[in-house]
Amino acid sequence: MKIHLAPMEGVVNARMRALLTTVGGIDRCVTEFVRVTDRLLPAKVFHRLCPELLDGGTTPSGTPVYLQLLGSEPGAMGDNAGRAAELGAPGVDTNFGCPAKCVNRHRGGSILLDEPDLIHAIVVAMRQSMPSEVPLTVKIRLGYQDHSRLLENIDAIASAGAAEITIHARTRDDGYKPPAFWDKIAAVHRRQLNGANIIANGEVWTPEHYWQCRQDSHCDDVMLGRGLLARPDLARHIKAQQAGDHYQPMPWEDALDLVDSLFENSLLTCAPRHVGGPLKQWLGYLRRHYQEADQLFAAIKRLTQPEDLHTALAQHRRQGFDRPRAA
Structure with missing residues (x-):
């Protein structure tokens, strides 16, 4: 197999x-x-x-x-x-x-x-x-x-x-x-x-x-x-x-780590005006499975500058994972 x-x-x-x-x-x-x-x-x-x-x-x-x-x-x-x-x-x-x-x-x-x-x-x-x-x-x-x-x-x-x-x-x-x-x-x-x-x-x-x-x-x-x-x-x-193993599907936080890695690579390999392309393209697929990917895509879809994209990614992470956890 x-x-x-x-x-x-x-x-x-x-x-x-x-x-x-x-x-x-x-x-x-x-x-x-x-x-x-x-x-x-x-x-x-x-x-x-x-x-x-x-x-x-x-x-x-x-x-x-x-x-x-x-x-x-x-x-x-x-x-x-x-x-x-x-x-x-x-x-x-x-x-x-x-x-x-x-x-x-x-x-x-x-x-x-x-x-x-x-x-x-x-x-x-x-x-x-x-x-x-x-x-x-x-x-x-x-x-x-x-x-x-x-x-x-x-x-x-x-x-x-x-x-x-x-x-x-x-x-x-x-x-x-x-x-x-x-x-x-x-x-x-x-x-x-x-x-x-x-x-x-x-x-x-x-x-x-x-x-x-x-x-x-x-x-x-x-x-x-x-x-x-x-x-x-x-x-x-x-x-x-x-x-036959129990499996816990990948949470959005881990998927977001991969998204961040893609963005960092794009900063090194793409012209500045194209940096957001691979990011938006992948989020277009991820949003089929992750609601959070849909939210992130909506936040960045009109952004073109690398610094704006970086800020939006950081803000998304803070909003999603820095909230106090319920007791």
């Missing part, structure tokens, strides 16, 4: 991977995608999106980080997969699931789910360009407009030598609208998978969703995305349940 942190473009970057894996329960991360066109990219591109390559390919807490590629040209995808492995990626992933129109227009992401032969060629080229000991994984959706070619795509990927296939249980046209159709994944397990492991993904916000997803999909492993952003301890909570 493994829990993976999903790649989320513009959200789950290196600083977010570091924060969430510090909480615990996450077995692996995947980077935002490296866009591949028709050429071999320089090392600096890989290091920019996956600075963990400079530290053994893991987050500061030791969680492996696979590097994800997105593209449609088999030769270039193979060359860049080889380079990722040379730079120390513990595994390489490829993205056939991104639903973004700007990506699909340039023949990237989920639009390729209507071209299983091309998907096969891409995965073959990547697998042949990498050392055998470096895993190659693939992320897809059920399909583009519908799921009629799901099994065809699974056969194409598994026969090409992928070690794992993560299936987001919605089509591209479904976007991120609930529900996720976990049961559609179950049929995949009846295929000749050539040893490939199947991982379920999509719409898992709570431990209850997690167990239902596993039951419906017949998968032992699950990838979590927005659910982990809303509840940073979701993976840890699930692992405690699996072990």
Whole structure:
């Protein structure tokens, strides 16, 4: 039973991977995608999106980080997969699931789910360009407009030598609208998978969703995305349940410590006018689970200056935790 942190473009970057894996329960991360066109990219591109390559390919807490590629040209995808492995990626992933129109227009992401032969060629080229000991994984959706070619795509990927296939249980046209159709994944397990492991993904916000997803999909492993952003301890909570341990969910005070850490990192890595962006973005997810996050978001949503944001965070903490406790 493994829990993976999903790649989320513009959200789950290196600083977010570091924060969430510090909480615990996450077995692996995947980077935002490296866009591949028709050429071999320089090392600096890989290091920019996956600075963990400079530290053994893991987050500061030791969680492996696979590097994800997105593209449609088999030769270039193979060359860049080889380079990722040379730079120390513990595994390489490829993205056939991104639903973004700007990506699909340039023949990237989920639009390729209507071209299983091309998907096969891409995965073959990547697998042949990498050392055998470096895993190659693939992320897809059920399909583009519908799921009629799901099994065809699974056969194409598994026969090409992928070690794992993560299936987001919605089509591209479904976007991120609930529900996720976990049961559609179950049929995949009846295929000749050539040893490939199947991982379920999509719409898992709570431990209850997690167990239902596993039951419906017949998968032992699950990838979590927005659910982990809303509840940073979701993976840890699930692992405690699996072990039969009593678990006390993370209180807002502890979540706020993580928010403060994100803000401090943003002060160091973002231009002053952009410092509030990551903070507001994460609070947008946290407010789904924490009422206090909604209150803090309301207090800072119009603030832009770092000093104003710092003051608002400090004031929120004083109001929430410096009150006299009831006897």
